[in-house]
Amino acid sequence: MRILRTEEWADPTPHAAREVRKALPEAPTEHAPVLFVPGFGGGAWVYAENWLAHAASRGVPAYAMSPRGHGESGAAPKADLRAYTHDVVQVAASLPRQAVLVGHGAGALVVAQALARYPARAAVLLAPVFGGWGPAFGAWARNPFGVTPAIFGGALRPRRGQLFSPETPVEEQREYASRRGRASARAQWQLARHRGPEQPVGEPPVLVVGSPDDKLVPAKELDRVARRYRGSPLLFPGMGHDLMLDASWREPIDAILDWLEKNP
Amino acid sequence: MPQQAVPVADRHGAVCVIGAGGTGLAAIKNLRQYGFDVDCYERETGVGGAWNWRHQHSPVYSSTHLISSRPLTQFPDFPMPDDWPDYPHHSQLLAYFERYADHFALREHVWFGTEVVSLKPVSDEPGTAWDVTVRGARGGAPKTLRYAAVVACNGHNWVPRAPMFDGLDEFRGNVLHASAYKDPAQLRGKKVLVVGGGNTGCDIAVEAAQQAARCWHSTRRGYWYAPKFAFGRPADQVDAGVRGLPLWLRQRAQQRVLTRTVGDLTRLGLPKPDHKILETHPIVNSLLPYYVGHGEITPVPDVKRFEYDRVVFTDGRTAEPDVVILATGYTPRFEFVAPELIGADEEGRPHLRWQLMSRSHPTLAVAGLLQPDSGLFPLAHWQTVLFAAWLRALHTTPDPAIAWWERQRSADGRRYVDTKLKDSPRHWFEVSYRTYLKTLQKALVELDGVRT
Numbered sequence: 001m002r003i004l005r006t007e008e009w010a011d012p013t014p015h016a017a018r019e020v021r022k023a024l025p026e027a028p029t030e031h032a033p034v035l036f037v038p039g040f041g042g043g044a045w046v047y048a049e050n051w052l053a054h055a056a057s058r059g060v061p062a063y064a065m066s067p068r069g070h071g072e073s074g075a076a077p078k079a080d081l082r083a084y085t086h087d088v089v090q091v092a093a094s095l096p097r098q099a100v101l102v103g104h105g106a107g108a109l110v111v112a113q114a115l116a117r118y119p120a121r122a123a124v125l126l127a128p129v130f131g132g133w134g135p136a137f138g139a140w141a142r143n144p145f146g147v148t149p150a151i152f153g154g155a156l157r158p159r160r161g162q163l164f165s166p167e168t169p170v171e172e173q174r175e176y177a178s179r180r181g182r183a184s185a186r187a188q189w190q191l192a193r194h195r196g197p198e199q200p201v202g203e204p205p206v207l208v209v210g211s212p213d214d215k216l217v218p219a220k221e222l223d224r225v226a227r228r229y230r231g232s233p234l235l236f237p238g239m240g241h242d243l244m245l246d247a248s249w250r251e252p253i254d255a256i257l258d259w260l261e262k263n264p
Numbered sequence: 265m266p267q268q269a270v271p272v273a274d275r276h277g278a279v280c281v282i283g284a285g286g287t288g289l290a291a292i293k294n295l296r297q298y299g300f301d302v303d304c305y306e307r308e309t310g311v312g313g314a315w316n317w318r319h320q321h322s323p324v325y326s327s328t329h330l331i332s333s334r335p336l337t338q339f340p341d342f343p344m345p346d347d348w349p350d351y352p353h354h355s356q357l358l359a360y361f362e363r364y365a366d367h368f369a370l371r372e373h374v375w376f377g378t379e380v381v382s383l384k385p386v387s388d389e390p391g392t393a394w395d396v397t398v399r400g401a402r403g404g405a406p407k408t409l410r411y412a413a414v415v416a417c418n419g420h421n422w423v424p425r426a427p428m429f430d431g432l433d434e435f436r437g438n439v440l441h442a443s444a445y446k447d448p449a450q451l452r453g454k455k456v457l458v459v460g461g462g463n464t465g466c467d468i469a470v471e472a473a474q475q476a477a478r479c480w481h482s483t484r485r486g487y488w489y490a491p492k493f494a495f496g497r498p499a500d501q502v503d504a505g506v507r508g509l510p511l512w513l514r515q516r517a518q519q520r521v522l523t524r525t526v527g528d529l530t531r532l533g534l535p536k537p538d539h540k541i542l543e544t545h546p547i548v549n550s551l552l553p554y555y556v557g558h559g560e561i562t563p564v565p566d567v568k569r570f571e572y573d574r575v576v577f578t579d580g581r582t583a584e585p586d587v588v589i590l591a592t593g594y595t596p597r598f599e600f601v602a603p604e605l606i607g608a609d610e611e612g613r614p615h616l617r618w619q620l621m622s623r624s625h626p627t628l629a630v631a632g633l634l635q636p637d638s639g640l641f642p643l644a645h646w647q648t649v650l651f652a653a654w655l656r657a658l659h660t661t662p663d664p665a666i667a668w669w670e671r672q673r674s675a676d677g678r679r680y681v682d683t684k685l686k687d688s689p690r691h692w693f694e695v696s697y698r699t700y701l702k703t704l705q706k707a708l709v710e711l712d713g714v715r716t
C-alpha cells in the first residue's frame with residue numbers, strides 16, 4: 001500500500017486529448033462497464049474491430065481507449081508509463097459506473113499499474129507483457145531485428161507471425177500491421193527495466209488470458225503473471241498475441257464475458 | 265444492561281456513517297470495499313456537505329475556489345478530470361462528489377433527510393456494537409438501530425464561532441457571520457468591515473474590495489499571505505516537491521520568496537506577522553496584498569468595541585461600516601455523542617487515536633476532523649480505509665486485532681504537525697498532511713500483518 005505520492009502531488013501528469021470509443025447495449029443494463037486498453041503501438045481501434053460491438057451485443061457497455069501518443073489521442077513522444085497509467089485512470093473515472101479494466105500486452109502492465117490508483121471492479125490481463133530485463137532479453141532473442149532498433153529509441157516491431165495465427169487472413173494481418181503506431185522510446189525503456197506493478201487497491205479479481213502459441217509472450221510468463229494474482233491463466237491454444245484481431249477472436253472475449261458474469 | 269424501552273432494529277454487521285459530505289462518501293465507499301454493509305444518514309437532501317451550497321448553512325459563498333490544488337485535494341483513487349483548473353470552483357467540487365457517489369453507486373446506501381440524534385455503545389468491550397437513534401430532519405418519530413460500528417463524518421464548518429464584542433448590540437449596522445454571506449450582491453455599494461484573517465475573511469475582503477464602496481479588514485495579528493501560484497505552478501505543488509527538506513529551510517526559502525516578490529507588507533499598512541511562515545493554518549490568497557496595494561482594502565487591527573454608528577479599533581482608529589461580516593471561523597460540534605466517548609475536553613474538543621478512533625470505544629471513529637496544509641480528502645480517504653481495515657481485522661481475527669489495538673490505544677496523543685503552531689483556538693486539529701499520512705500508512709501496514 002503506497003500512500004505518499006510525492007511525484008503525483010509535485011509533478012502531476014498534464015492533460016492530453018484522449019480517444020475513447022464505445023459500443024453500448026441497446027437496453028439499459030446492470031453490467032459494469034468494461035474499458036479496453038491496447039498494448040504499445042495499438043489504439044482503441046484494435047478493440048473496435050471485433051470486441052466492442054460483441055461485448056455490447058451481450059449487454060455489456062464497452063469502451064476502448066488510446067493512451068496518449070496512441071491511436072487518435074494527442075501526440076506524446078515523451079510520454080512515460082506513468083502518463084499512460086494516468087490516462088487509463090482518467091478514462092476509468094470518467095465512466096458512469098465502477099469499471100472493469102482490460103489491458104493487452106504492455107497495456108496489461110499499464111492496467112496493472114492503474115489498479116493501484118483506481119479500485120476497478122475486476123481486471124483482465126491479456127497476453128500480459130510485464131517487462132523486466134529477463135523477458136526483454138527473451139523478446140530480443142526471439143526477434144532481434146524487431147527489438148534492436150528499440151534499444152536506440154526506435155519502435156518495437158513485432159513480426160507478423162508473432163501477432164496472428166496462420167488462420168488469420170494475410171491481407172488482414174498486413175492491414176493491421178500497417179495501422180500500428182509506437183509507444184514512446186522512454187516508455188519502451190521503462191518497460192525493459194520494470195520491476196513489476198504495485199499491489200491493486202480494492203482487491204479486484206484478476207484474470208490472465210493468453211495463448212500457449214503466442215510467439216511474443218511465452219507460456220511461462222503467463223503463469224508468472226497469473227501467480228502474482230493468485231490464479232492460473234486461461235489459455236486459447238492456436239491463437240497469436242493479438243487475441244482481439246485473430247481469426248478466432250470470439251472465443252476469448254466470450255470467455256472473458258462469461259468470467260465477468262460470474263464475478264459481479 | 266438496562267432494559268430497552270424502544271425496540272432496536274438490529275442491522276447486524278452493518279456500519280453506520282453520519283453525513284454524506286466528501287468524507288462520508290469516502291467512508292461508505294471504503295467500508296463497502298472492505299465488505300461491510302453501510303447505512304449512511306444525511307440530514308440534507310443531497311451529497312457534498314459543505315460543498316453543496318444549496319444546503320442551508322453551507323459555509324461556501326458564490327466565489328469560493330479551492331485553496332488546495334487538484335492533485336492534493338482529490339481522492340487518491342478517483343482523480344478529478346485533468347482538464348479542470350488547478351483550483352476548481354465550488355460547483356465543480358460538488359459535481360466531483362456527485363460523480364463519485366454515482367460511479368461507486370453510493371446513494372443507494374444513504375438515507376437523506378435523516379439526522380442522527382444519539383449514539384450509545386451497547387457494551388464497554390473494544391468490539392462493542394452501537395445503538396444509533398435517527399429522526400427525520402423535519403421531525404417525525406425517532407427510531408433506533410443497532411450497528412457494528414459508527415463513523416461520524418459530520419464536518420466541522422457548520423456552527424459559527426461568533427465572538428461577542430463590546431457594544432455589538434447597540435450597533436445600528438447589519439452584522440452577519442460569514443456563514444450567512446453568499447453573494448457579492450450583499451456588498452455592492454456598501455461600506456463593509458470584514459473581521460478575521462482566515463481564508464474566509466481574506467476571500468470576502470477581496471470581494472468587498474471589488475464590489476463594495478469601502479472595505480476595512482480587521483485582523484488581530486499579521487499573517488503570511490501565500491500566493492496560489494509560485495514559479496508558474498500551483499504553490500502547494502512546488503512545496504510538495506521540497507517537503508523532504510528540513511522545516512527551517514522550507515520556512516526560510518518561503519519567507520524569502522514572499523519578501524522578494526510580494527515585498528514587505530508593513531509598507532502597505534498590514535501588521536508584521538507575529539510568527540514564522542507555516543506556523544498557522546495556511547492562508548492562500550494572491551489578491552489580498554494586491555487590493556491593499558490599490559488602497560481598496562484598509563487594513564485595521566482588532567475591534568475594540570462597537571458604538572451606535574461606528575466601530576473603534578484597538579489603535580484608536582474608527583470606521584463607519586453599513587455591513588460587518590464576522591469571518592471568525594467555526595466550532596466543531598458533536599451533540600449526538602456523550603463527550604467522554606470521544607475524549608472531549610472542557611471545550612468540547614475530541615481527543616482520539618490518530619485524530620480518528622475513540623480510545624475507549626474503538627468501533628467509533630470521527631473522520632474528516634482535520635485541518636491539513638493540503639486538501640482534506642486524501643486524508644479522509646486513508647482515515648476511512650484504516651478504520652475499515654481495523655473493523656475487518658476485528659471481525660475476521662478478533663484476538664490479534666484486539667491485541668494490536670491495545671498496543672495502539674495507549675500511545676500518546678501526539679500532534680501531527682511539523683512545527684509549533686501559533687496559539688489559537690482554531691489550530692487544535694491542524695495537521696501536516698505528510699506527517700499525518702505517514703502515520704496512517706504505518707498503522708495500515710501493521711494492521712495488514714495482523715490479518716495474515
Ligand SMILES: Cc1cc2nc3c(=O)[nH]c(=O)nc-3n(C[C@H](O)[C@H](O)[C@H](O)COP(=O)(O)OP(=O)(O)OC[C@H]3O[C@@H](n4cnc5c(N)ncnc54)[C@H](O)[C@@H]3O)c2cc1C
Pocket residue numbers: 282283284285286287288305306307308312313314315323324325328329330331332337378379380381417418419420421464600631632633638639640641
Ligand atoms: C469556504 C470553505 C472553503 C474550503 N476550502 C477547502 C479547500 O480548498 N480544500 C480543502 O481540502 N478543504 C477546504 N475546506 C474545508 C472543508 O470543510 C472540507 O473540505 C469539507 O467540506 C469537509 O468535508 P466533510 O465531508 O468532512 O464535512 P462536510 O462537508 O461538512 O459534510 C458533513 C455532512 O454531514 C451532515 N451531518 C452533520 N451532522 C449530521 C447528523 N447529526 N446527522 C446527519 N447528517 C449530519 C451534514 O449535513 C453534511 O452534509 C473549506 C471549507 C470552507 C468553509
Ligand SMILES: NC(=O)c1ccc[n+]([C@@H]2O[C@H](COP(=O)([O-])OP(=O)(O)OC[C@H]3O[C@@H](n4cnc5c(N)ncnc54)[C@H](OP(=O)(O)O)[C@@H]3O)[C@@H](O)[C@H]2O)c1
Pocket residue numbers: 328329330331332421427442459460461462463464465467483484485545566591592593594635688689690
Ligand atoms: N477558498 C477556500 O478554499 C477557503 C475559503 C475559506 C475557508 N477555507 C477553509 O475553511 C476553514 C475555516 O476557515 P475560516 O477562515 O472560516 O476560519 P478560521 O480559519 O478559523 O479563521 C478565523 C479567523 O478569525 C480570527 N478570529 C477568531 N476569533 C476572533 C475573535 N474573537 N476576534 C478577532 N478575530 C478572531 C482568527 O484569528 P487567529 O489567527 O488569531 O486565530 C482567524 O484569523 C479553514 O480550514 C479554511 O482553510 C477555505
